[in-house]
Amino acid sequence: MKIKISRQHISLAIVAFILYLAIRYWTVVDKFLGRLYSAVFPLLLGAVVAYIVNLVLRQYERLYHRVAKGKALRFQRAFGLVCSYLTIIIILAFVVRMVIPELVNCIEMLVANHGKTVNRFVSYFQQNGNFKELWQGIDLKHFDWNKAGKYLTVGVGGTVKTVMSTASSIVSGVTTMVIAIFFSIYLLIFKEKLGRQCRQLLHTYGGRAERPVLHVLTVFDHSYSSYIVGQCKDAAILGSACFVGMKILRLPYASMIGVVTCFTALIPIIGAILGASVGVILIFAVSPVKALIFLIFILVLQQVDNRVTYPLVVGSSIGLPSVWVFAAVIIGGGFSGVIGMMLTVPLFAAIYRLVSEDVHRRQSQPKSSTEQ
Template sequence: MKIHINKQHLSLALSLFFLYLAIIFWPHFARWCRTFLAALTPLLIGAVVAYIVNLLLRQYERLYRHLFKGKRAAKFQRLWGIVLSYLTIFLILAVVIRLVIPELISCIQLLINNHSKVITHFIASFEHNSSIQEAIKHLDPRHLNWSKAEKFLSYGFGGTFKAVISTASSVVSGATTALIAFFFSIYLLIYKEMLARQFTRLINTYLSKIKLPLMYVIRTFDDCYSNYIAGQCKDAAILGVACFIGMTIMRMPYATMIGVVTAIGALIPIVGAILGASIGVILIFAVSPMQALVFLIFIIVLQQVDNRVTYPLVVGKSIGLPSVWVFAAVIVGGSLSGILGMMLTVPLFAAIYRIVATDVGKREKG
């Protein structure tokens, strides 16, 4: 007797079986996924760093080819490009730290000096309070429960020791992750052509039927993210320098630090300007409330000029995402992963928007 097996029924049965396994073993699977993701974290960070550094590497390699001709010179193209790219990033970080740290220390000292007056007033009122002094006189060491005190001190020191060990472990783990990510990013940049060839061979072998649309999607995402990163960095630098110059002309305090904070905040769409302005207003308010009001008016005018003039000229329409979708991307990204999510979802939405718009246009014409 011949048994006829329906493929649809078999697929349904297998799907239900795998669903049952997924439900039963989900805790073990989730734990395995977390462990696997933790192991991949340094490599993922290294890949992101390599992608960002590669934007600089392309420019340096183009400049190197323009300055040095010949096959012998071409051998050192990648080496010098990588060295100059990382040196540029480290130099920018060093300059930012050198500019911000002195003013940050000055600001903290000012805040401490202002708050020390409040603390002195509090201590004076504490010393002259008759009821508190009377309560202190009634405290007799003989009535204290020393066993409880000893237990409290024991657990307190034990908890502190555990906290110190945990903090040290986190620092070491973070440093190790950063080091692995750094070296992995260098390897990716050195062998990026070889990796690209291997990736293309895999697509030709296993995904040849969808090669063209898949490569179009990859190129679109790469174009959106590259333009977004380069454009946002340029616009942030211009905005930070303009803020510093304007504050210097108006003789406002902490011009360098607030200019850097404004530039960093400008990397975050929509809410970044608000965060930068808020920090600047709080810092200046500790020195002079009137100057804080002037700074608030100045930063609002500067943001309007940037949004209407600088940003369209620098970034242009390279992202091609309407304002309403930028706002939606910021809200979704912020809900999923905070500030990092805001920065990543805007080019993601831009790429999806471009792909969908192109496909809709083709279907409408066809």
């Protein structure tokens, strides 16, 4: 019997051989993947930044297109890019301006309140007879200063190494962020051209997979864009309402807690608990009664947001049942912490929609065939 060898057999053999090499030399592959990830990470971060900025860029370009006419339309992209990045910079500067002074005041208050405790601790050591005997028992004449010098040298060297490693990590982080920002600008300037090139590659090499792949990418894009825009709007409304309510109730740290509540509201389910916990701890250092008032206020505000604001602002754009939202938050937090909590919800929403569409399509096929 003659065995026919097709292209599928050759492809399976090549894939099996590559998997064998990857398993056999996994240490080498792991090092290579680690270096590749560290090299590509600034570009991946730039792509994420470009995706987020593009949501703001679309709004500015629509506004510019309505106002400008004729030759002025060629400056639409430049206008949108400048306004988009300026908007993000202004928001970050506003957050820093609101949080840092309040945080400094909180630290100063905590230090002032605990100053008496520190003074009592020092006076205890000074007046305790056992510590006096221990200090007097140290013979400075026979003390080995060489060992002390070596210890101090090693300690100073360790401190220097720590400072150098910290400075190096800061410089590396700043460099990565600068590269990411410049790469995001490049992606946004040439996004139409890059999109056409990607579609041409998919059309050339994708074959039958072209339409399913485009549909999957469209679903993921809709899921993430709807989630980001909706969560940002709801978080801004919740943070502003928290700030106004705390000012009316004359609670301390209204600016800082309002900003913290705004950012933690980006995390579904757990974000409200985190924001309330931070606020209660900070206000409790000032007054336990005010902390209780804040806790009651934030619980009422969260209920209003969950039942009124969130459905109106976000609505059913995500299309993910609450039980799967909770599962996505827990799984994402286990993998990547807070960032994972925010990213896995739209991921689960996109997968949920694709699976639902596929199940509906498969269930409708037998009915159509029997009817014919």
